[in-house]
Amino acid sequence: MISADTLLSQLPQDVLTLAQGVLDRSVTDIRQLCDRIAVCSESELRILQPVFYVHLDPDRVPVKSTPATTADIELARWSLAGIVTSLDNIDVHSKEQCLLSSWNRIAPWLLFFHNQFIMRGANYRPVDRAPAIRLVASMLFHGLIADRDGNSTIATTLTLYRPIAELWILAIDTKDEDVLSMQVPLRVLGRVTSLQLIMTFVAGECMCSNESFVTTLLEVSGGIGSFTSAALKYVKTIPPVANDPDMTSSAGRIKLNQVVGMFSTCVRFLTGTSLHSAAIREGFVARHSIRHVFSALRILQGLIPSKESMEQALVASFEFLFFLLEHADGPVSVFYEALRARALETAVRMAPFETVDIEVDLRNIDAVFFEILYRYLVYDKILAYTCKHVDAWSNALGPIARQDEKLWKDWSAMERTIRAYATLREEMIGRWFLGCHCGGTTTDIQLRQCAGCQVVRYCSKRCQRDSWYSNHRLSCKFLKAAVGSSTAHHVKRSLRLLAALEDRRMLFHGDDNIPKLVAAAQRQYPTDQERLVVELDVDEFDVSVRPLRHYLFLFGGISENDVVESLLSWNLKEPRGHRSFLCSVIAINDRYRSRQILFSPRTAINMEMKLGHWR
Numbered sequence: 001m002i003s004a005d006t007l008l009s010q011l012p013q014d015v016l017t018l019a020q021g022v023l024d025r026s027v028t029d030i031r032q033l034c035d036r037i038a039v040c041s042e043s044e045l046r047i048l049q050p051v052f053y054v055h056l057d058p059d060r061v062p063v064k065s066t067p068a069t070t071a072d073i074e075l076a077r078w079s080l081a082g083i084v085t086s087l088d089n090i091d092v093h094s095k096e097q098c099l100l101s102s103w104n105r106i107a108p109w110l111l112f113f114h115n116q117f118i119m120r121g122a123n124y125r126p127v128d129r130a131p132a133i134r135l136v137a138s139m140l141f142h143g144l145i146a147d148r149d150g151n152s153t154i155a156t157t158l159t160l161y162r163p164i165a166e167l168w169i170l171a172i173d174t175k176d177e178d179v180l181s182m183q184v185p186l187r188v189l190g191r192v193t194s195l196q197l198i199m200t201f202v203a204g205e206c207m208c209s210n211e212s213f214v215t216t217l218l219e220v221s222g223g224i225g226s227f228t229s230a231a232l233k234y235v236k237t238i239p240p241v242a243n244d245p246d247m248t249s250s251a252g253r254i255k256l257n258q259v260v261g262m263f264s265t266c267v268r269f270l271t272g273t274s275l276h277s278a279a280i281r282e283g284f285v286a287r288h289s290i291r292h293v294f295s296a297l298r299i300l301q302g303l304i305p306s307k308e309s310m311e312q313a314l315v316a317s318f319e320f321l322f323f324l325l326e327h328a329d330g331p332v333s334v335f336y337e338a339l340r341a342r343a344l345e346t347a348v349r350m351a352p353f354e355t356v357d358i359e360v361d362l363r364n365i366d367a368v369f370f371e372i373l374y375r376y377l378v379y380d381k382i383l384a385y386t387c388k389h390v391d392a393w394s395n396a397l398g399p400i401a402r403q404d405e406k407l408w409k410d411w412s413a414m415e416r417t418i419r420a421y422a423t424l425r426e427e428m429i430g431r432w433f434l435g436c437h438c439g440g441t442t443t444d445i446q447l448r449q450c451a452g453c454q455v456v457r458y459c460s461k462r463c464q465r466d467s468w469y470s471n472h473r474l475s476c477k478f479l480k481a482a483v484g485s486s487t488a489h490h491v492k493r494s495l496r497l498l499a500a501l502e503d504r505r506m507l508f509h510g511d512d513n514i515p516k517l518v519a520a521a522q523r524q525y526p527t528d529q530e531r532l533v534v535e536l537d538v539d540e541f542d543v544s545v546r547p548l549r550h551y552l553f554l555f556g557g558i559s560e561n562d563v564v565e566s567l568l569s570w571n572l573k574e575p576r577g578h579r580s581f582l583c584s585v586i587a588i589n590d591r592y593r594s595r596q597i598l599f600s601p602r603t604a605i606n607m608e609m610k611l612g613h614w615r
Helices: 004-008 013-023 027-039 042-053 067-087 092-101 103-118 129-146 158-173 195-209 212-221 224-236 238-242 250-276 278-286 289-303 307-327 331-340 343-349 365-376 380-401 405-431 461-483 488-493 495-510 513-524 548-555 560-568 601-608
Strands: 532-537 543-547 570-572 583-591 594-599 612-614
Touching: 004 013, 004 042, 013 027, 013 042, 027 042, 027 067, 042 067, 042 092, 067 092, 067 103, 067 129, 092 103, 103 129, 103 158, 129 158, 129 195, 158 195, 158 212, 158 224, 195 212, 195 250, 212 224, 212 250, 224 238, 224 250, 224 278, 224 289, 238 250, 238 289, 250 278, 250 289, 250 307, 278 289, 278 307, 289 307, 289 331, 289 343, 307 331, 307 343, 307 365, 307 583, 331 343, 331 365, 331 380, 331 583, 343 365, 343 380, 365 380, 365 405, 365 583, 380 405, 380 488, 405 495, 461 488, 461 495, 461 548, 461 560, 461 594, 461 601, 488 495, 495 513, 495 532, 495 583, 495 601, 513 532, 513 543, 532 548, 543 548, 548 560, 548 583, 548 594, 560 570, 583 601, 594 601
Parallel strands: 532 583
Antiparallel strands: 532 543, 570 612, 583 594
């Protein structure tokens, strides 16, 4: 093995002299060496690597910055500067070997520089804040990319979690251009690198590696509200940066690719932290995260037409959307926001697109989006928006969809469904009316709502009382069961459309399929022959028959006998001359990949409107 002295002797004389001065604790020599290594060869840099680690002794890290510790601080400062400069100019293997083997020497000094100079914990600060940030952030980034096995050194250094969290906040809140634009040689990101970009990658890696990092972020941010606002600030910075006129230059193109990578990491950061807690997830929903994500994505998609370059950004954005649709408390509002942010146009314009390997699986993102849209059309809020825009979509997106046979088939089916539902919706407005029947004006009817079902509205307390004693005391519990609890606000607005869709499904299955299923259920459940319920899927063609006891959860504690008695006392005017089952229920999507069961909207509305009579 060649000795260190022998290796150093291979250096040019001026470099050797400086290196020997560094070993003798000369601050002047180490500063000059940092300037000199900019023109050193790769072999010379590999020889010099151990020199820069000599003065990073963890035992010499001061408790606090004082004039007495200036020499140790300056030696550590320029040692870190030399490491950062040389790491970007040596091969990956040498970089990993040097950095990883000495990380336990580097980390304590990074913590010291952060606490004393970046967070200004010391009164005596021989190192200014901006250079300290450049040193710490650059070393963190090199620590991030040094490991090729997926376990970065920083992610396993728990003592650095708080500094990383504080730098993440600082990067998005500071307006100091000297801090934001880091003139450091990080070759993989470009010679001029944004602190926000570095901290996005670093924080994202820590978040993926250890859940405790999210806890640290929440603590440093000051709570969920401040944290979610800060995380979305990263996404909001994308459009103004991407729209910079300089992005058309060759240097701008490099920066634009950086921005795309930053955007993808930011959105995955939103998804990852949302997995940490429901409160974080709902914080992002409340702050309109989907609108910001897809608005930024649309801008990037217009600037970078290559689907390959945009793949990670597209996948990350739709993953986040699908995650919220599956888990958020208000998935209908989330999807509505996605539509308003042009998510449909984005999905169509990215096709034809290779199948992507995402957690939600499925085929193509555009096909998945169409499937979700189809299921959510039963909600009046979604249908009203699509009806308003379907003509514009047909003109703008139709020619794009025609380029791919499968996409065109999906789009054509979707367009037909939107128009059919729109027609059905208009027909139902005049057929079923849920409100005061005394002739009061629309303005009046907004004044009072039934507290039980929260569906029927009245113009006065007197009308509400008269309705209650007339029939609503009996229909109220069934309207409440028809609205459900999962997406009640949106279902009650959509009740007439759901009733019409149920009616259509009943007509489709009624003459042949339902009687057969009822007969089979009567044999399977001999003790429940008079208490069978038909379950219809309003956006598919599934139908099943089961006993009422399977659906008692709809009625909020009302006994089975009371439900049966109320239903049997009502002589409903069916489309057909007979009915061999007690009642029907419907199934609709409330969240992506989950369904909710509702009592028959058609029956509940007919009971309220007295379309039939009590026996």
